[in-house]
Amino acid sequence: MIQVHNLTAGYGKLEILQDLSLSFGARQLSAVLGPNGSGKSTLMKAIMGINRIFAGSIQLEDRELVGMPTEAISSLGLAYVPQRENIFDELTVLDNLQLGSRSLPGDERASALDELLELFPILGRRQTQRAGLLSGGEHQMLAIAIGWLSQPRIMLLDEPSAGLAPVVALEVFSVLKELGQQGITLIVVEQNARRILQYCDHAYVLREGRLAFESTAAECLADEETIKGYLGLR
Amino acid sequence: MPPALLTTSLVNTIQIGSLYALMALGITLTFSVMKLPNFAHAEYVTVGAFAALIVSLAGEVNPLLIMLAAFIVGALVALISHVAVFKPLEGREVSFYTLILSSFAVGLILRYILFMIADYFNLFDTRIRIPLQIMLRESYLILTNIFFWVVPSSILLVIALTLLLNRTPLGREMRALANNPGLARVIGIPVERVKSYSWLLVGGLAGVAGALWGLQTAVSPLMGWAAIISVFAAAILGGLSSFAGTILGAYVVAFSENTIMLFLNFNFGLDLAYKPAIPFIIIIAVLLIRPQGFTELIRRAGDLQR
Numbered sequence: 001m002i003q004v005h006n007l008t009a010g011y012g013k014l015e016i017l018q019d020l021s022l023s024f025g026a027r028q029l030s031a032v033l034g035p036n037g038s039g040k041s042t043l044m045k046a047i048m049g050i051n052r053i054f055a056g057s058i059q060l061e062d063r064e065l066v067g068m069p070t071e072a073i074s075s076l077g078l079a080y081v082p083q084r085e086n087i088f089d090e091l092t093v094l095d096n097l098q099l100g101s102r103s104l105p106g107d108e109r110a111s112a113l114d115e116l117l118e119l120f121p122i123l124g125r126r127q128t129q130r131a132g133l134l135s136g137g138e139h140q141m142l143a144i145a146i147g148w149l150s151q152p153r154i155m156l157l158d159e160p161s162a163g164l165a166p167v168v169a170l171e172v173f174s175v176l177k178e179l180g181q182q183g184i185t186l187i188v189v190e191q192n193a194r195r196i197l198q199y200c201d202h203a204y205v206l207r208e209g210r211l212a213f214e215s216t217a218a219e220c221l222a223d224e225e226t227i228k229g230y231l232g233l234r
Numbered sequence: 235m236p237p238a239l240l241t242t243s244l245v246n247t248i249q250i251g252s253l254y255a256l257m258a259l260g261i262t263l264t265f266s267v268m269k270l271p272n273f274a275h276a277e278y279v280t281v282g283a284f285a286a287l288i289v290s291l292a293g294e295v296n297p298l299l300i301m302l303a304a305f306i307v308g309a310l311v312a313l314i315s316h317v318a319v320f321k322p323l324e325g326r327e328v329s330f331y332t333l334i335l336s337s338f339a340v341g342l343i344l345r346y347i348l349f350m351i352a353d354y355f356n357l358f359d360t361r362i363r364i365p366l367q368i369m370l371r372e373s374y375l376i377l378t379n380i381f382f383w384v385v386p387s388s389i390l391l392v393i394a395l396t397l398l399l400n401r402t403p404l405g406r407e408m409r410a411l412a413n414n415p416g417l418a419r420v421i422g423i424p425v426e427r428v429k430s431y432s433w434l435l436v437g438g439l440a441g442v443a444g445a446l447w448g449l450q451t452a453v454s455p456l457m458g459w460a461a462i463i464s465v466f467a468a469a470i471l472g473g474l475s476s477f478a479g480t481i482l483g484a485y486v487v488a489f490s491e492n493t494i495m496l497f498l499n500f501n502f503g504l505d506l507a508y509k510p511a512i513p514f515i516i517i518i519a520v521l522l523i524r525p526q527g528f529t530e531l532i533r534r535a536g537d538l539q540r
Contacts, residue, residue: 048420050416050419050420070419070420070422071419071422071423071424071425074420074421074422075422079421080420082416082417082420085414085416085417086417087414087417088409088410088413088414088417089413089414090409090412090413091406091409091410091413095406095409095410098403098406099406099407099410099421099423100421102403102407102421102422102423103422146417146421147421150421150422
């Protein structure tokens with residue numbers, strides 16, 4: 001669904017991704033793994049047109065994304081949930097949700113909100129509160145909810161479980177699984193490889209800005225030594 | 235302090251404070267949405283006053299139409315300064331200081347264009363042609379028709395702005411942009427369009443403030459500039475982010491400049507020439523003691539309510 005060809009991207013003069021090529025399949029949960037600084041987040045931002053792209057191309061179903069402004073990319077049905085600063089913390093939870101659904105036609109907005117509150121019941125009880133007061137898990141749920149509300153075909157999530165207690169992280173993963181069952185293509189950056197491999201269909205391991213290894217998640221899990229080697233796990 | 239003096243100073247506090255609030259909200263809005271402490275805001279006020287003056291000299295006597303003209307001209311000048319100066323500079327990712335200095339430059343250019351216009355049409359020391367009438371006289375309390383134009387208009391505009399920000403999709407997008415511009419872009423908010431609307435709004439409100447200011451004093455190319463430090467003091471009291479704090483700050487500054495100044499003058503013989511020092515003292519005190527202004531207090535009160 002998304003094809004990345006010979007991509008070199010980074011920030012300012014710094015090239016972080018080096019000549020990276022890979023492709024993400026439709027209706028799959030793809031995990032992007034790798035140590036710190038390997039370029040996982042850079043890849044997400046490059047797809048969304050947020051950072052600097054030096055060379056290469058990124059195609060969504062034969063449509064070139066490189067050079068498009070972020071707003072236009074998101075209007076193609078991509079939603080990106082950044083790792084940090086991923087909610088409007090000064091605004092109420094309801095404001096956040098309404099901003100998430102702003103691009104939907106009027107009549108779909110209400111039903112999308114209803115459906116959302118079923119998926120994330122906790123947010124319903126907190127609607128009038130300032131989003132900055134949410135707990136870590138609720139915060140992350142809200143961030144995912146904002147992305148989901150635009151009814152995207154593809155969601156890119158940058159370390160959705162970072163900083164969460166293990167039980168809460170499991171809740172986040174089960175939400176991701178549910179989103180996957182709705183037919184949304186998910187691309188998830190994760191530090192915690194072991195956990196995400198149990199949920200994902202395909203895994204990519206980046207190292208120093210290049211694709212070091214890719215396989216189906218089942219193979220990854222079976223081939224423990226490989227993954228330990230690539231991820232530096234012991 | 236004699237009651238007559240106290241009453242007059244309190245009336246002035248309300249009248250001037252309302253105008254400060256109208257001007258300072260624009261500063262706060264520009265700072266939070268556009269991330270720019272815009273000193274040219276002073277000149278949007280002056281431009282509005284001149285627009286009002288010219289329309290009134292042309293024979294218009296309805297204050298509402300005069301204010302509308304000031305709104306339109308102020309809004310356009312603000313948008314032009316964004317398109318011609320601030321937006322291209324942002325595109326080059328210049329530093330915060332360059333932006334501040336450029337706002338001074340925009341202000342200077344506008345101010346001296348107004349000097350040229352005032353000179354050419356002989357507009358120095360002219361007043362907007364709405365005659366002063368006394369509407370209410372109750373022992374020491376004297377209220378003029380100017381008071382009844384300035385105070386309700388300012389308060390209604392502040393309420394309208396608050397409703398726009400809190401109840402409309404555009405207002406929500408402006409608040410989102412102020413809070414987290416990166417995420418606003420990511421979720422597809424048309425950032426440039428929201429900014430343009432914000433500039434129109436900010437410039438328009440400053441223009442109306444100028445028209446109202448021009449009702450109470452003679453219109454001069456320096457009038458906005460003369461008020462800008464007081465207005466910034468009000469915005470800084472609001473932490474440059476909170477609207478309620480900014481409004482409160484505007485009345486605090488007006489109260490200090492009018493009532494407290496008169497009190498010090500009457501009881502301790504402090505010369506009235508020290509009045510312009512008051513906003514500077516407020517700014518320095520706030521930045522030293524409580525740089526966030528009233529923001530945190532107001533936010534906490536809000537969180538408790540919910």
